[in-house]
Amino acid sequence: MSREQDIRRHYETRLSSDRANFDILDWASAESQRIRFAVLADNIDLHGKALLDVGCGLGDLYTFCRERGIEPEYTGVDLSEKMILAARRQNPAATFQCVDVFTDATLGAEQFDVVFCSGAFNLNLGNNRRFLLTALPRLVDLARGYAVFNLLHERTQYQEDGYFYCNPEDVLKMLRGLPCEPRLLDDYLPNDFTVICRKIRSGSG
Numbered sequence: 455m456s457r458e459q460d461i462r463r464h465y466e467t468r469l470s471s472d473r474a475n476f477d478i479l480d481w482a483s484a485e486s487q488r489i490r491f492a493v494l495a496d497n498i499d500l501h502g503k504a505l506l507d508v509g510c511g512l513g514d515l516y517t518f519c520r521e522r523g524i525e526p527e528y529t530g531v532d533l534s535e536k537m538i539l540a541a542r543r544q545n546p547a548a549t550f551q552c553v554d555v556f557t558d559a560t561l562g563a564e565q566f567d568v569v570f571c572s573g574a575f576n577l578n579l580g581n582n583r584r585f586l587l588t589a590l591p592r593l594v595d596l597a598r599g600y601a602v603f604n605l606l607h608e609r610t611q612y613q614e615d616g617y618f619y620c621n622p623e624d625v626l627k628m629l630r631g632l633p634c635e636p637r638l639l640d641d642y643l644p645n646d647f648t649v650i651c652r653k654i655r656s657g658s659g
């Protein structure tokens with residue numbers, strides 16, 4: 455089974471009307487899902503910005519922004535068609551597309567002010583490190599201003615099979631040579647870290 459099929463199968467089997475969104479998306483709680491969104495919103499001005507939410511799930515980031523009075527030009531993408539259909543039902547005013555940005559070149563370089571990716575790297579599919587080496591440059595490429603992503607932290611005390619936990623310093627090394635200045639944030643949850651990559655342009659002073 456391909457990486458994409460594994461991801462679809464994991465999340466689509468959780469889709470059910472009697473489950474809360476955070477549970478469908480396999481977060482421990484609604485609070486932990488929102489804390490990850492807050493790391494983005496507390497550090498980057500999203501108002502009026504073209505925001506791409508990679509692996510958007512049910513579009514909860516869109517809801518979170520509206521509840522905070524922030525109005526980005528939001529686009530959510532997910533590789534699961536079923537997830538995208540459910541996201542559209544819950545957020546009819548938002549834009550959603552079924553796209554795997556890592557294998558599909560439909561979305562062009564620097565098309566978005568801010569690119570955010572929360573939770574899309576959580577599953578252990580056996581080739582995660584190799585995958586990150588191509589996925590992280592793609593996130594940076596899509597962003598004009600900032601690419602922001604989170605990963606499960608290797609310091610997590612009770613690590614569960616099936617999830618991918620990694621070392622932040624290792625991830626920072628993967629970003630070397632890319633046109634961005636990375637900043638690590640790892641003080642908001644015990645089992646997670648976020649990297650905020652500020653895009654830099656060659657030749658700019």
Ligand SMILES: C[S@@+](CC[C@H](N)C(=O)[O-])C[C@H]1O[C@@H](n2cnc3c(N)ncnc32)[C@H](O)[C@@H]1O
Nearest residue numbers: 479509510511514532533534554555572573574
């Ligand atoms: C843990 S959920 C997080 C959803 C959302 N970001 C949130 O925090 O509520 C991960 C989501 O990423 C999606 N995903 C994983 N890999 C992806 C990829 N390569 N392209 C698009 N979506 C992806 C999954 O289908 C799933 O909906």
